[in-house]
Amino acid sequence: MIKGADAHHVDLSFDNNVFTLETIKRALYRFADRCSFDVESADKQTKVTLHVPANIAEPGIDELCSRIRNEVLDQDLRDSISRETANIRTLILANAFSNTGLIES
């Protein structure tokens, strides 16, 4: 929606050994109101090109890039939490609905 002739283009890159493509995509989703993205994944790095409107509101492009980098870090933590807690989440739900007839016999 924002991509246009007079948009700014900025590249960010992320190390594939540290961040999964899924983590990066989830983080970018949150910025869809401010810019659009191209994502290119190579062997070692994922390159993200931001298309930012020329009339970007404060706090500006540098700040936007740093927020995106922080969000990728946050998303990485979120992914660790959901990986580790997937089983226990199911266990809690199973207990919560244990007298509802939804438990396998």
Next chain:
Amino acid sequence: MSRLGKKFRLPQAFDQAVPGQYWMLPCRFVNLDDNRYVLTNEVGEHLVVTRPQLEQFVRKTVSFHGDFYHDLKSKHFLIDDDSNVAVDLLALKYRTKAQQISQFTALHLFVVSLRCDYTCQYCQVSRQTDDKLAYDMSQETADRALEFVFRSPSPAIKIEFQGGEPLLNFPLIQYVVDQAKRINENHDKNIQFVITTNLSLLTDDILSFCLAHDICLSTSLDGPQDLHNLNRPRPGRNGYQLTVEGIRKAQAVLGRDKVGALMTTTEASLPRVREIIDTYLSLGMDAIFLRALSPYGFAVKTGQAYKYDVDRWFEFYKEGLNYVLEINRQGYPFVELYASMIINKIFSPFGTGYVDLQSPSGMAISAIVYNYDGDIYASDEARMLAEMGDKKFRLGSVHHDSYEDVILSDTVLDTLEATLSESLPMCNDCGFLPYCGTEPVYHHATQGDAVGHKATSGFCSKNMKIFRYLFTLLEDDPEARKILLSWVRP
């Protein structure tokens, strides 16, 4: 619906804790500001933590002996080898929160007439006509709607009369109240009645009836005289005067707690939040609901909904909330109802019945609307959308469909499944999820999709701002915290 019906495995199928370690329990987080995060879990417990603390928690380097470890454990963000009981406790708390889903439907709205004596610019539904037959609910329709009401499993039922101006069809209100009480002799539900009215047609007889049947009145009051009359034009331009007189009269007969008022925000309201609150105070009201203008119906057609954006509305809201806190500091208890609902979600084990702040969506679960012609809608907003020609959330008709047809309709079930925040992109890992909702009709109206794209959603952006502001107050302003906590219902 097959996914909802999937069965769970027995608890023994999962590994238990191993001594000497801790395990994270399911949780989510969202940044509060540049340095802090709000961490919440499945049952709405929360902790505000710094970025280094968050990293320590996830990387398993929190010291076993510190306060932070103790906080994480006591609020169920982790278990260790001597705390397996936490899983049962969390399950119990989760079940308490989810209880409302099985106790549907508590609020039943009867649109007894679309006719109205006002010509409000933002009104979505009313008609200026004397043609009673065309736009008034009939006894036959009311009877069919009452059959639906008493099929609801909810032990507490609220019947709200809406319009147009419902007092234009007062005989039908009397009929419904009498019938509902008679039918309830066999059901023993806790029934409450509310009439949402502009009060201009209020008479002593109507008040006597309300007193005899313990009926509450809810009216519209947009602020000081010029603002109210600008927003709510009426032939004679005396809407404010009639409303204020009506409020005073009703308070005298029914008691202050039986008369409430709602305000609608328009562009003209934005610079005047203090005056609006002062108007409520001068009438002895003890609460105000600082609402955003809904994006439905004539509000969209007249361009009103887009005239101010979320940022401008939030400035209005923040100034209003700060003023409300100031009033409380001066010793006058006064509540802002949206903040109060969120605070209750944060601190009370019981969910709120407020339709907009529920997951899955509260439509048909929390509220159901019977239109004057017998059409059934999932919410008042759904009815307004239908008035604009979009009947996506019409569930059926009391005349042609059975209760089962309506409650188990694809519109209800698909929307419920699609609006479980736990499965929505962005919401599923947002720390505010336990306190937020989904608003399918809003997202359908503004984005063409009931799920909505949260990064660009006005609903999400508005709620994020309010949640952040409330958590900041709770954390950083002890006096404000004390006032906000006093709004938690016991």
